[in-house]
Amino acid sequence: MQRCRVRGKNKISSLFSENLIESLLNMYVIPIYVRSFVVYSKSILPTATILVVDDNSENIELLADLLSNVGYQVAIAKSGKAALECLEFLQPDLILLDVMMPEIDGFETYRQIKSNVANRDIPIIFMTALSDSVNKVKGLSMGAVDYITKPIEYEETLVRIRIQLQVRESQKQMEKQTIELSEALDKLKKAQVQMVQNEKMSSLGQLVAGIAHEINNPVNFIHANLRPAEEYMRTLINFVELYQECYPQPHPKIEEWIEKVEMQYLQEDFPKLINSLKQGSERIRQIILSLRNFSRLDEAELKFVDIQDGINNTLMLLQHRLRANSHRPSIQVIKEYGVLPVVECYPSELNQVFMNILSNAIDVLEERDRQRSVAEINANPSRITIRTQLLSDRAVAIYIIDNGLGIDQNLGSKIFEPFFTTKPIGKGSGLGLSISHQIITKKHGGKISYNSEPGQGTEFAIEIPVKVSSVISGLKN
Secondary structure, three states, rough: OOOEEEEOOOOHHHOOOHHHHHHHHHOOOOOOEEEOOOOOOOOOOOOOOOEOOOOOHHHHHHHHHHHHHOOOOEEEEEEHHHHHHHHOOOOOOOEEEEEOOOOOHHHHHHHHHHHHHOOOOOOEEEEEEEEHHHHHHHHHHOOEEEEEEEEOHOOOOOOOOHHHHHHHHHHHHHHHHHHHHHHHHHHHHHHHHHHHHHHHHHHHHHHHHHHHHHHHHHOOOOOHHHHHHHHHHHHHHHHHHHHHHHOOOOOHHHHHHHHHHOHHHHHHHHHHHHHHHHHHHHHHHHHHHHHHHOOOOOOOEEEEEHHHHHHHHHHHHHHHOOOOOOOOOEEEEEEOOOOOOOOOOOHHHHHHHHHHHHHHHHHHHHHHHHHHOOOHHEEEEEOEEEEEEEEOOOOOOOOOOOOOOOOHHHHHHHHHHOOOOOOOOOOOOOOHHHHHHHHHHHHHHOOEEEEEEEEOEEEEEEEOOOHHHHHHHHHHH
16 A cells, blocks of 8 residues: 655644544545644745655655754655655645656656646656766756755755745746736726727717717708698699690790700609609608617617617618629628517617627628629528527527628637737727627626637627616626
């Protein structure tokens, strides 16, 4: 039976009796014997655990007494196999490993120790004979941090151990600081994204509201005057028709003028012209309404709204990109709307999410269509499907699906990281999906994810609660 003994001031021994500890450890086959000791000096670094691996009992006893007397906790293993078993339940701060041992020598023991991810950061000092320069070089080449020569020199051994423990402690502090810096950088990125988002939404809202206001007044003037203009037009046409009825043989000059201006054509086309003006002005009014609804500058707080109206408003603003152009036919938009209740949300920011995802989908489809022939496009036209669904009485889902190129699965959640983009330089800031992720998860307490297969397309799934305020307050509490 291999033995792994622990000597020194053990935290476990202060809570339980030695007999109880030994009974518990015997259940795991490897017995440990705990012996209390007197701390030689309290000025030493905080107690560290050192595993001594040596088949020589005299060396073990010497090192155990030397190290425990200056405040270290010492674990003892008399073979490489015992050391490996010991490391299954013990994480020492440093290992003293003899090179020459039966069965498994020090080098093989070192290799097996380091093959375990949990043990890779434990510093190991080899113990070799004074004249054994070959083994010293081999040990250091394998990655050992130092070596101690036999016979053991007390002061030198303690200094070497203390230095390596200090180095290890410094490494731990650096790792901790690295993690803290990484977390701080992540928070800084998120704060920067939020600042960009807030400024972007504020600027966008003010710009859109300003443009909508400036256009709205003259358009309303035109739209309001089209109805009386239509009435005047019909009065004039009726007058001309009445004149022609009463005077079928007009003066030659009048008859010549009627032929010159094509009076018959004017009578037929004038109503059509007025009707086109009415349709155009109504279209402009709808665009202005979509702009105002999209920005919703006056609705920065939570509101109960129909999110499908927000999707429709976003699509209205993207019509110019969805229409056919010289490079491709129009991009099809299929709406599969479910019956949804009004949802409590931040309307402007939720519209921004729809805009980001739909714009990305259009970018991908346009890029794919540039690489296809007209025949290929007609056979498999570019398509965006928008599906809404009531998941329960507490949540709704929005699915935005395109049949584009798809997203590389290796990217994983990176696409939601700030400033990450797969677009060429100058084509994207890498903020759109990151901002969308924050809006959905942080401000609405929802979820956003994607599923994609290269060459098959991408589906973005958004889930938000029907009543956001109750979810957000629950998260804060």
